[in-house]
Amino acid sequence: MNQPKLVFFHNPHSRAAMTRALLEELGAEFELCPVDFRRDEQLSADFRAINPMGKVPAIRAGDVVVTETVAIYIWLADLFPAAALAPALDDPERGAYLRWLVFYAACMEPAVADKAMKRAPGPRMQSPYGDFESVVATISAAIDKGPWLLGARFTAADVLWGNALGWLTGFGMVEKTPVIAAYIERVMARPAQQRAQQADAALAKEMGLGG
Numbered sequence: 001m002n003q004p005k006l007v008f009f010h011n012p013h014s015r016a017a018m019t020r021a022l023l024e025e026l027g028a029e030f031e032l033c034p035v036d037f038r039r040d041e042q043l044s045a046d047f048r049a050i051n052p053m054g055k056v057p058a059i060r061a062g063d064v065v066v067t068e069t070v071a072i073y074i075w076l077a078d079l080f081p082a083a084a085l086a087p088a089l090d091d092p093e094r095g096a097y098l099r100w101l102v103f104y105a106a107c108m109e110p111a112v113a114d115k116a117m118k119r120a121p122g123p124r125m126q127s128p129y130g131d132f133e134s135v136v137a138t139i140s141a142a143i144d145k146g147p148w149l150l151g152a153r154f155t156a157a158d159v160l161w162g163n164a165l166g167w168l169t170g171f172g173m174v175e176k177t178p179v180i181a182a183y184i185e186r187v188m189a190r191p192a193q194q195r196a197q198q199a200d201a202a203l204a205k206e207m208g209l210g211g
């Protein structure tokens with residue numbers, strides 16, 4: 001593929017691990033740029049020039065910079081069509097694919113953040129995600145049909161949700177119901193996921209981070 005080299009700004013103990021999981025599924029080559037939170041590297045002027053929010057993940061390809069996990073997912077999965085992880089623009093499944101990707105950032109993330117900080121979501125009508133239980137019930141129903149969010153077709157949305165539900169249940173933010181556990185297991189059984197986890201474990205060791 002004729003495209004500038006990808007540079008991935010990463011910390012293995014962060015949400016950026018979800019991006020690494022996708023890069024591995026796509027078979028993408030990239031230069032890894034570790035960002036050490038203990039040294040506040042994410043807050044440095046150099047990194048803020050990449051992401052003014054001072055947060056990973058971020059990806060650069062030449063002059064193009066993409067931040068925000070879901071935006072990175074959409075962009076990368078389209079950039080590597082040979083991996084067939086994104087329905088094409090004119091594919092009828094494109095809508096459901098985008099819906100489930102964005103549902104993570106637009107509903108699950110704020111729902112979990114409010115729950116973690118013990119903030120009430122406020123009145124249902126004024127909350128962008130309604131209520132936490134509805135968000136979990138909605139994604140649970142979507143993965144219950146299985147094996148994947150789009151049925152028979154595995155996409156980048158499954159990479160995202162398999163990894164997201166993995167860390168959310170790992171931190172006790174979402175209950176590991178049998179449906180959720182089976183879905184995480186299906187996603188994590190993929191060789192690319194195992195490679196991503198091993199690579200991040202090795203990077204964490206290299207960076208001197210705990211296990």
Ligand SMILES: N[C@@H](CCC(=O)N[C@@H](CS)C(=O)NCC(=O)O)C(=O)O
Binds near residue numbers: 067069
């Ligand atoms: N909305 C961002 C959230 C990214 C995020 O929260 N990153 C955290 C790590 S999990 C971070 O970089 N924190 C460092 C800091 O805020 O100083 C996304 O979806 O990519």
